[in-house]
Amino acid sequence: MEHSVTSENLALDRQGLHQIVVDRLRKLIVEGRLEAGSRINEKALCEQLQISRTPLREALKVLANEKLVELLPNRGAKVVLLSDREIAEAFEVMARLEAISGELACERITQPELDEIHALHYEMLACYTRKDLPGYYDINMRIHALISKAARNELLQDLYQRVNFRIQSLRFRSNFDETEWAESVQEHTELLEALTKRDGARAAAVLHLHLTKKQRKLKL
Amino acid sequence: MEHSVTSENLALDRQGLHQIVVDRLRKLIVEGRLEAGSRINEKALCEQLQISRTPLREALKVLANEKLVELLPNRGAKVVLLSDREIAEAFEVMARLEAISGELACERITQPELDEIHALHYEMLACYTRKDLPGYYDINMRIHALISKAARNELLQDLYQRVNFRIQSLRFRSNFDETEWAESVQEHTELLEALTKRDGARAAAVLHLHLTKKQRKLKL
């Protein structure tokens, strides 16, 4: 192995083991692979992730701060299970954050970014036509993430992501019937229009409504 | 000692040592007693706080997640020093969050809460008259916190606090001349008016402007 250095130093350790664990665990939670409400056993998780308890416990404390897990004194951690009220609050905040992002994005988005969103929009239409729901969800999320990014405010983007982490796992609870799906697509078309015209107020309004409707589609 | 239990169990440990350390450290940072940009020595802090390194390191990771400290790989932690851009972003977000809180508070605030805000407002006027700036700051913050609370959305309140932690330490950098102080007081009076009339749009507008002006008062 001619090129190898002392220790295979691929994964240039960004910032300590704990951060890697935070990201992996958060992904597991957000994707629903770690069930909401379920207990987290430190030993078991350590073995699964092949790490010692220290970085795992550090990660759990960070995720508790993000309110993705709950720390019970002397009784370990559990994946947070949102109450109906918390879900409603998250959507109320998300609707506002998206509206703000949309408004700011109208002022600050670049043409290449706008083009990319348009491209994604067509990809999304393709998924819609094929009734490919997972693909639709994925592209939809990427569009919203790009808008958040185009608002050119990293703190706003951070808050957006934070709230998004909370509600993303709820996508399994949304029942998209044919009519509602079509409606959602229509809203996206209007959003693109507003963005293209740099009509901030309209983009904000469309996004606020879009999120409010998304909330209504949740199964209770 | 007749009443004493095995171990003096006052401070009913809310939730582990690390959380206590998080709160204490955050307070030190926000109050500026831990200088922005300064290195944090684990051993020294451990001795000062009379704890071992484990809970301190857990706390540092949480605070890094809150972006109050920065973790440098293998080189320890330092208190975050905000760039001008980050400060501008924080105020941009804060202005929006306050506006949202004000708007929602108009819909949801109770009469006792409104009364308490009025009482605080008069206390604040007293501080203003006496030119008691620390007292003014303190009451001012409590008024804004109450409005955030009256919005009846814990997640929104959490985001509000998070952003507030970031910019609170900047209060040392604001130069309040006589005119500006008077102006600020006037804005508060208008805010109270809007709240009393439950005029959400107006409360939002006043708060947005209030924050924007606050930002302009910062020394660069």
Next chain:
DNA sequence: TTGGCCAATTTTGAATTCAAAATTCACACG
């Protein structure tokens, strides 16, 4: 003196250890 190099020391990252708390489980008793 100044600059560079290497050993000694300090500091960090993460695993391990140890005590305290909670949980499990067997068994006696009603």
Next chain:
DNA sequence: CGTGTGAATTTTGAATTCAAAATTGGCCAA
């Protein structure tokens, strides 16, 4: 049968340990 009790086991919280990385400080040479 179901229920309460307590010892054994597991799990958690936090200190300690240990290796790796960074920093410091001294020494030598230019």
